[in-house]
Amino acid sequence: MSEQSDLAQVTRLVGERREAYLGRLADYVRLPSVSAVGGEPVRAAGVQIRDVLRSGGFDARLHETAGQPVVVAHRGGARDRPHVLIYGHYDVQPPGEDELWDSPPFEPAVRGGRMFGRGTADNKGQHLAHVIATELLVELAGELPCPVTFVLDGEEEVGSPHLDQAVRELRAELATADLVIVSDGPTARDDRLDLVYGLRGILAFELTATGADRDLHSGHYGEIPPNPLWTLVHLLASMKDEAGNITIDGFGELATPLPEREQAAIAALEPDPAQLLASIGAPRLAPAPVAGVARRQMARPTLTINGLHGGYGGPRNKTVLPHQALAKCDIRLVDGQDADTAWELVQAHVRRHAPDVTATWHGAMHPARTPMDTPYAAAVAGGIRGATGQEPVHRPTMGGSLPMWVFTRTLGLPALVLPLGNVDQANHAPNENLALDRFYQGIAVSASILLALARS
Amino acid sequence: MSEQSDLAQVTRLVGERREAYLGRLADYVRLPSVSAVGGEPVRAAGVQIRDVLRSGGFDARLHETAGQPVVVAHRGGARDRPHVLIYGHYDVQPPGEDELWDSPPFEPAVRGGRMFGRGTADNKGQHLAHVIATELLVELAGELPCPVTFVLDGEEEVGSPHLDQAVRELRAELATADLVIVSDGPTARDDRLDLVYGLRGILAFELTATGADRDLHSGHYGEIPPNPLWTLVHLLASMKDEAGNITIDGFGELATPLPEREQAAIAALEPDPAQLLASIGAPRLAPAPVAGVARRQMARPTLTINGLHGGYGGPRNKTVLPHQALAKCDIRLVDGQDADTAWELVQAHVRRHAPDVTATWHGAMHPARTPMDTPYAAAVAGGIRGATGQEPVHRPTMGGSLPMWVFTRTLGLPALVLPLGNVDQANHAPNENLALDRFYQGIAVSASILLALARS
Numbered sequence: 001m002s003e004q005s006d007l008a009q010v011t012r013l014v015g016e017r018r019e020a021y022l023g024r025l026a027d028y029v030r031l032p033s034v035s036a037v038g039g040e041p042v043r044a045a046g047v048q049i050r051d052v053l054r055s056g057g058f059d060a061r062l063h064e065t066a067g068q069p070v071v072v073a074h075r076g077g078a079r080d081r082p083h084v085l086i087y088g089h090y091d092v093q094p095p096g097e098d099e100l101w102d103s104p105p106f107e108p109a110v111r112g113g114r115m116f117g118r119g120t121a122d123n124k125g126q127h128l129a130h131v132i133a134t135e136l137l138v139e140l141a142g143e144l145p146c147p148v149t150f151v152l153d154g155e156e157e158v159g160s161p162h163l164d165q166a167v168r169e170l171r172a173e174l175a176t177a178d179l180v181i182v183s184d185g186p187t188a189r190d191d192r193l194d195l196v197y198g199l200r201g202i203l204a205f206e207l208t209a210t211g212a213d214r215d216l217h218s219g220h221y222g223e224i225p226p227n228p229l230w231t232l233v234h235l236l237a238s239m240k241d242e243a244g245n246i247t248i249d250g251f252g253e254l255a256t257p258l259p260e261r262e263q264a265a266i267a268a269l270e271p272d273p274a275q276l277l278a279s280i281g282a283p284r285l286a287p288a289p290v291a292g293v294a295r296r297q298m299a300r301p302t303l304t305i306n307g308l309h310g311g312y313g314g315p316r317n318k319t320v321l322p323h324q325a326l327a328k329c330d331i332r333l334v335d336g337q338d339a340d341t342a343w344e345l346v347q348a349h350v351r352r353h354a355p356d357v358t359a360t361w362h363g364a365m366h367p368a369r370t371p372m373d374t375p376y377a378a379a380v381a382g383g384i385r386g387a388t389g390q391e392p393v394h395r396p397t398m399g400g401s402l403p404m405w406v407f408t409r410t411l412g413l414p415a416l417v418l419p420l421g422n423v424d425q426a427n428h429a430p431n432e433n434l435a436l437d438r439f440y441q442g443i444a445v446s447a448s449i450l451l452a453l454a455r456s
Numbered sequence: 457m458s459e460q461s462d463l464a465q466v467t468r469l470v471g472e473r474r475e476a477y478l479g480r481l482a483d484y485v486r487l488p489s490v491s492a493v494g495g496e497p498v499r500a501a502g503v504q505i506r507d508v509l510r511s512g513g514f515d516a517r518l519h520e521t522a523g524q525p526v527v528v529a530h531r532g533g534a535r536d537r538p539h540v541l542i543y544g545h546y547d548v549q550p551p552g553e554d555e556l557w558d559s560p561p562f563e564p565a566v567r568g569g570r571m572f573g574r575g576t577a578d579n580k581g582q583h584l585a586h587v588i589a590t591e592l593l594v595e596l597a598g599e600l601p602c603p604v605t606f607v608l609d610g611e612e613e614v615g616s617p618h619l620d621q622a623v624r625e626l627r628a629e630l631a632t633a634d635l636v637i638v639s640d641g642p643t644a645r646d647d648r649l650d651l652v653y654g655l656r657g658i659l660a661f662e663l664t665a666t667g668a669d670r671d672l673h674s675g676h677y678g679e680i681p682p683n684p685l686w687t688l689v690h691l692l693a694s695m696k697d698e699a700g701n702i703t704i705d706g707f708g709e710l711a712t713p714l715p716e717r718e719q720a721a722i723a724a725l726e727p728d729p730a731q732l733l734a735s736i737g738a739p740r741l742a743p744a745p746v747a748g749v750a751r752r753q754m755a756r757p758t759l760t761i762n763g764l765h766g767g768y769g770g771p772r773n774k775t776v777l778p779h780q781a782l783a784k785c786d787i788r789l790v791d792g793q794d795a796d797t798a799w800e801l802v803q804a805h806v807r808r809h810a811p812d813v814t815a816t817w818h819g820a821m822h823p824a825r826t827p828m829d830t831p832y833a834a835a836v837a838g839g840i841r842g843a844t845g846q847e848p849v850h851r852p853t854m855g856g857s858l859p860m861w862v863f864t865r866t867l868g869l870p871a872l873v874l875p876l877g878n879v880d881q882a883n884h885a886p887n888e889n890l891a892l893d894r895f896y897q898g899i900a901v902s903a904s905i906l907l908a909l910a911r912s
Contacts, residue, residue, distance in 0.1 A: 200675060204773040213737025218786050219656060219856030222758035223700060224749060225738030229761040230696065237693035240686065244679060281669025282681030283812060293680060302678035305685040306776050311763030312784055317660040317818035319786050320762050328768055330674050330775050356739060362773035400675030 003451040010447045026108040029117040035091035035158045045090040056135045065162035068154025077144030081454045085149045085177035088127025089156030092119035100430035120434040122427035126183040129442030145454030159363040160403035179376045180407040180415035186425045196417035198369030198397035201333030204362040208326045216321040228325035229310045235354040244288040248349045256336030262396035269294045297399040302332045339364035366405035374414040379456035383449030459907040466903045482564040485573040491547035491614045501546045512591045521618035524610025533600030537910045541605045541633035544583025545612030548575035556886035576890040578883035582639040582876045585898030601910030615819040616859035635832045636863040636871035642881045652873035654825030654853035657789030660818040664782045672777040684781035685766045691810040700744040704805045712792030718852040725750045753855040758788045795820035822861035830870040835912035839905030
């Protein structure tokens with residue numbers, strides 16, 4: 001059977017089985033696998049998807065970690081074809097306040113062509129589309145067009161703290177993979193899929209400062225003990241200048257410039273700044289050491305203060321000298337920047353500039369990047385074209401962070417991110433949803449990619 | 457009758473009438489004259505003290521303002537003697553949370569030699585001591601030893617917004633005063649009274665910054681719109697450097713150095729830094745451009761961040777780019793620094809360094825200082841010695857702020873602050889109290905000062 005007729009069959013079967021697939025997604029979303037809470041409900045989702053994979057002919061098991069288990073599932077396919085590793089996660093974000101949801105977060109509901117529920121798009125629906133694609137391909141051809149391994153994380157939403165260790169333990173069976181595909185997040189636009197070659201890393205930390213052991217009168221004690229807010233203001237100002245340069249001692253030397261091809265691709269993705277600013281209701285761009293919004297988002301490290309709190313915040317004024325303050329920050333890391341090294345530099349900078357301040361590590365991921373000329377990219381893009389009729393938007397990197405580095409760094413594999421969710425999937429927010437046409441399209445896209453890779 | 461025998465008589469009568477005076481203080485404290493709330497309960501306290509003054513032979517009335525009335529009361533005395541203006545305030549701070557009080561804030565209760573209740577020490581008990589002193593002196597001599605005017609503010613706790621206007625309207629009858637005495641605040645130590653010649657001014661303001669119109673993902677939007685926390689950090693860092701110098705454009709040029717005598721007096725008041733730090737539980741002194749804690753507290757302007765808030769402040773981390781932030785600040789002003797000029801400089805600095813930031817004025821007082829060689833200081837100190845047997849501690853200025861500038865600046869009068877409250881009076885806090893021996897001593901001190909001034 002030709003690749004094209006296989007794909008037509010897949011599309012036909014998906015059309016016929018929409019209700020059944022919807023029901024399977026609903027069953028999966030119903031499990032409240034909130035990793036921030038942990039415990040049995042998370043594991044139950046791992047067990048469910050393991051059993052689904054077993055039913056689909058996969059050799060599937062739970063690989064135990066110090067946290068939630070990793071679901072590992074292999075199924076061979078046509079020999080000597082590329083071995084595809086598909087990464088996803090069966091854990092979900094906390095639902096947040098119930099009253100902000102139009103329907104209960106763990107009672108999946110279909111309205112206006114979307115399924116609403118926590119985990120629909122992030123990430124159950126996305127990896128379930130890949131799983132269903134493998135079932136259909138086996139049904140049509142008796143075997144997969146290429147060997148497929150699923151690695152499904154149970155702790156992605158808490159920073160995948162045990163994934164790297166698990167992948168190291170599984171190295172023997174995962175290192176034979178040729179390529180990693182991660183479907184997560186929304187697409188950047190409605191009309192095209194994205195094919196993303198890299199992600200920024202992240203280092204999240206908190207700075208806490210103390211002065212006296214209680215709040216004091218600013219008239220009697222102003223500038224006698226250290227004011228923890230001034231301590232943090234001066235420390236932070238020493239970490240990034242007004243022009244937007246990160247000035248953490250030694251930090252600037254880490255980043256390596258992107259290759260020409262990636263730089264050109266980024267330049268081609270430059271959005272209209274006025275339109276971008278209007279979309280987020282901002283008056284102007286932040287000061288930055290480089291021109292180009294796309295370069296800032298994809299090729300530059302950023303240091304963001306996520307929160308800063310200390311002292312009085314109520315109406316009017318209170319002439320108090322506060323006794324403690326905290327700043328929460330994240331640094332997005334780019335090529336050449338190692339999260340561990342960045343953390344050492346942050347700690348050393350704090351020790352040097354504000355020795356009384358405590359720096360607390362809140363999690364990190366290394367950056368990851370796969371060269372755009374990776375041998376499998378053309379086949380994957382061809383698969384996407386085959387199922388959607390359109391070339392994907394090739395993005396050298398994304399501003400956000402995912403644990404893709406575990407595959408690129410620990411296993412040395414090329415990895416591609418292919419978000420299948422709709423633009424407005426509202427992940428991490430109330431009323432998370434997956435557009436059903438995206439879900440069904442995702443099944444076809446996944447099948448088409450496996451077929452294209454097999455032919456490559 | 458000699459001054460000394462008059463004073464002995466005063467002391468005897470106070471001793472005999474303790475219960476009655478206690479009852480009068482309780483009646484006055486019972487009125488919940490919270491100016492932050494306003495309305496009739498505040499005015500009622502003004503009416504009560506006006507009537508008390510009338511009973512004591514004063515020509516007393518309410519002078520209306522756009523806010524609470526000012527109580528003005530005159531009584532002549534021995535001719536050609538110094539005319540003493542006594543300033544106080546009949547309004548009180550909000551009580552705060554009832555459950556933090558050991559007895560209800562407006563049901564005065566005596567325990568362990570103190571009266572507890574909002575306003576006992578700040579400021580009802582302190583000016584009532586002066587009022588009772590005048591009654592006793594008239595009782596003993598038929599007239600006051602010198603003319604006395606009371607000016608009692610109903611809005612001191614909200615920054616005396618209408619006092620200057622009222623004093624301007626009353627200029628004809630107040631400008632004949634020779635000297636202003638303000639009894640407010642606790643003493644600095646248990647064993648001696650303070651005689652204070654000046655107060656720092658204050659300018660309180662808020663800085664608010666906005667970026668996008670909602671919180672955004674720090675990975676996708678970090679450093680695309682302005683981060684209001686970075687805006688405030690860089691703005692604040694431009695207003696004070698790490699060495700503690702205030703660097704608001706033009707600000708440094710305003711202050712004028714204190715005369716030699718004042719500088720020497722400040723140097724003589726230098727506390728033991730280790731003891732001071734231990735008393736407030738602070739690890740070290742804040743960086744400052746001058747040596748000497750006493751100089752920092754009395755002779756230097758300070759810029760304190762009272763509060764800074766924006767973005768996420770909960771447990772662990774949230775990789776958010778916040779959309780708004782605020783900083784509340786106060787500047788304590790010293791000799792030569794005008795609060796209006798300081799406010800213009802702050803606004804101009806903000807416009808120049810962070811044009812998107814809004815600066816909001818929250819109140820101001822000018823600094824005030826009376827030269828230590830003012831002609832009446834020796835007599836006042838002599839009066840204090842006469843009643844207490846001890847020389848007061850002569851303090852050129854205090855770190856805090858009071859509306860004394862209205863008298864020194866608008867009327868051009870010398871003014872002295874003579875706190876009568878105990879060290880631990882807990883003003884502005886729960887369980888505010890006045891030690892009864894301080895109250896009774898305050899009556900004697902006030903009488904003694906009037907007698908000493910009459911003789912000077």
